[in-house]
Amino acid sequence: MRRWTTFLLVLWLPLSAMAGEARPVAEDPVLEQRMIALSEDLRCLVCQNESLAGSRADLAQDLRQEIREQMRAGKSDQEVIAYLTQRYGDFVLYKPPLKPLTWLLWFGPFVLLIGAAGGLYAYLKRRTSRLADDSLSEEEKKRVTDLLANNGNK
């Protein structure tokens, strides 16, 4: 009888294994997606080459939590970004806003491209005109025809 009781008790053992199931990351997967999408475009201030979404720094976790809470409170993405830039500056944005201070950043490459294309155009034009000027004088033309006519006979 005692053996049977032990056997029955042992049968119950696997049930306790069900207790430690992983909890979902967030209660609201849609909100979590939105938070991650937004924080991928934001810089973590502690590890500056990491995004806020990817960083494991303490501050990044706090800020993700803050973003989560603000989104839950119904704030729009713009409002959350404004909240962060008011505190940490434009530095948190991987896409800097267009304003006089960042004009060079945004338009500089195009200015360089146009400048380089202009330079190339000017250079090619000068070269072709120089090549065109290299026409032969009358005397040289005569020598050429003479040489061609006497080709092979010295």
Added chain:
Amino acid sequence: MKRFLIPLGIFIVLVGFLAVGLKLDPREVPSPLIGKPAPDFNLPLLSDPARHLSPADLRGKVWLFNVWASWCTSCRQEHETLLEISRQGNLPIYGMDYKDQPADALAVLGSMGNPYVETVVDLDGRVGINYGVYGVPESYLIDKNGIIRFKFTGPLSREGFDKKILPLVKELQK
């Protein structure tokens, strides 16, 4: 000869840019809070959690707001400087214990000396976020009207304080 001048000129300009870039500190993020009112808070004191302190209580004085923590090793580095500043008595220093165990913070102040008039406790780092704290220690100079005038990130050195902060303190105290 002339054809070498242009590449040489470009090279010199490039070296100039790189030389300046080498001296810039990427960890120094300009704070958008300079010239703006110090974000409000009402936090319990480390010395007596029943009492609270808010920036509004400090209107009329120029004060240094130093964010620190017992777990922060570079805060120990600036501790001596803070003690010297507080001994001179020109500038009151208020501390904020950032994401820390109050008992640990009290232990540090007990063993190393206390440069702070008062220290407030920011357990969850919420006030820290409002101040744009991203790496302790950080120090903010706040004027008589509660406006942030200067922010320094990293451990304060005596020379750094005398050169960058002290002249501004004297001007603001006028």
